Amino acid sequence: MLEIKKDFNLKNYNTFGITVFADFFVEIQSISDFLALFKNRIFQTKSHFILGGGSNLLLTQNVNALVIHNKIKGINIEKEDDNHVYIKSGAGEIWHDFVLYCVENQYAGIENMSLIPGTVGAAPIQNIGAYGVELKDTFWQLEAISLKDGEIKIFNRDECKFGYRESVFKNEEKGKYFITSVTFRMNKTPNLNISYGAISDTLKKYNIEKPSIKNISDAVIEIRKSKLPDPAKLGNSGSFFKNPEVENEIATKLKAQFPTLPVYNFTETTSKLAAGWLIEQCGWKGKIVGNTGSHKDQALVLVNYGNATGKEIWDLAIKIQKSVFEKFNVLIQPEVNVI
Numbered sequence: 519m520l521e522i523k524k525d526f527n528l529k530n531y532n533t534f535g536i537t538v539f540a541d542f543f544v545e546i547q548s549i550s551d552f553l554a555l556f557k558n559r560i561f562q563t564k565s566h567f568i569l570g571g572g573s574n575l576l577l578t579q580n581v582n583a584l585v586i587h588n589k590i591k592g593i594n595i596e597k598e599d600d601n602h603v604y605i606k607s608g609a610g611e612i613w614h615d616f617v618l619y620c621v622e623n624q625y626a627g628i629e630n631m632s633l634i635p636g637t638v639g640a641a642p643i644q645n646i647g648a649y650g651v652e653l654k655d656t657f658w659q660l661e662a663i664s665l666k667d668g669e670i671k672i673f674n675r676d677e678c679k680f681g682y683r684e685s686v687f688k689n690e691e692k693g694k695y696f697i698t699s700v701t702f703r704m705n706k707t708p709n710l711n712i713s714y715g716a717i718s719d720t721l722k723k724y725n726i727e728k729p730s731i732k733n734i735s736d737a738v739i740e741i742r743k744s745k746l747p748d749p750a751k752l753g754n755s756g757s758f759f760k761n762p763e764v765e766n767e768i769a770t771k772l773k774a775q776f777p778t779l780p781v782y783n784f785t786e787t788t789s790k791l792a793a794g795w796l797i798e799q800c801g802w803k804g805k806i807v808g809n810t811g812s813h814k815d816q817a818l819v820l821v822n823y824g825n826a827t828g829k830e831i832w833d834l835a836i837k838i839q840k841s842v843f844e845k846f847n848v849l850i851q852p853e854v855n856v857i
């Protein structure tokens with residue numbers, strides 16, 4: 519039986535820990551729950567907002583909509599061949615639990631993305647990534663329900679148009695679908711990615727010469743715990759801004775002017791710059807502004823020191839964006855979804 523709650527406080531449903539109210543709130547545990555909701559008058563008359571773990575959101579105002587909280591669970595092996603296992607996960611599974619399931623069963627490909635907060639269903643939205651690996655590398659397909667007509671649609675990898683922290687669901691299909699499951703094509707033979715210095719350093723620390731999938735996952739968990747503030751203790755949404763992509767010519771000029779600027783080759787014609795470095799150079803790292811600020815160890819992470827409003831954090835983000843633009847003539851864009 520669906521329970522639609524009114525004037526619902528979202529404080530415990532976003533990792534910034536911001537108090538805002540949703541006009542209506544409902545939890546969905548299955549596709550049949552959703553199809554029942556589809557016929558409901560509130561669904562038909564209000565706008566909708568799909569909520570996973572709330573770890574990539576900045577809520578700057580009350581949500582004048584029906585918030586649909588995705589809790590669809592279940593992990594099933596669909597098929598396998600000599601090299602791959604196709605695993606379908608309910609979109610409401612916790613991403614890190616899914617990673618641990620794969621690690622325990624020796625299914626390789628997502629171990630570098632251990633401990634990223636949030637749900638499996640939100641992972642394709644921004645093509646989550648960490649330590650040299652992105653969701654798209656093991657993504658096979660997803661199933662979604664159209665919020666307009668209730669039709670179920672399968673999106674394959676090409677149709678998702680994945681990019682760096684991008685997909686079709688952040689662009690032309692934004693807010694149009696409720697993702698109900700994601701299927702991954704996991705590798706039976708690991709092709710481990712230890713290209714990031716922090717991972718190889720951690721393995722060296724424990725004298726691990728031939729790492730297993732679990733060794734990589736454990737190393738990533740240790741690194742992330744030491745580097746990133748835990749949202750349960752200090753409200754945050756991870757990296758607030760994306761690393762900006764600029765033309766190689768611009769990157770070369772900036773590098774000549776600022777020799778310590780970290781520049782990564784991205785495509786043949788473009789490079790990525792480290793947004794955290796740009797922010798730090800503008801003096802924001804560790805700066806506290808009212809109830810918010812840039813984290814003392816990670817300039818890219820904006821935090822809620824207790825009673826910040828979403829508007830306060832957004833005002834700070836705009837100031838940071840502006841000062842980076844004034845100093846470097848580079849526009850940094852939010853990675854977080856600002857509502």
Ligand SMILES: Cc1cc2nc3c(=O)[nH]c(=O)nc-3n(C[C@H](O)[C@H](O)[C@H](O)COP(=O)(O)OP(=O)(O)OC[C@H]3O[C@@H](n4cnc5c(N)ncnc54)[C@H](O)[C@@H]3O)c2cc1C
Pocket residue numbers: 533567568569570571572573574575588609634635636637638639640641643644645646647648695696697698746747748749754755756757855
């Ligand atoms: C401490 C910390 C560290 C992080 N580190 C990383 C990192 O290393 N790499 C990385 O990529 N991200 C990182 N993030 C960001 C975040 O974890 C991911 O973006 C995650 O995928 C968000 O999942 P969620 O369930 O919390 O989504 P939410 O925040 O609930 O939603 C995000 C967006 O997806 C939409 N959405 C959610 N579920 C669905 C669905 N089922 N169907 C349709 N739309 C949906 C929402 O409407 C919203 O627009 C980090 C966040 C934190 C707090």
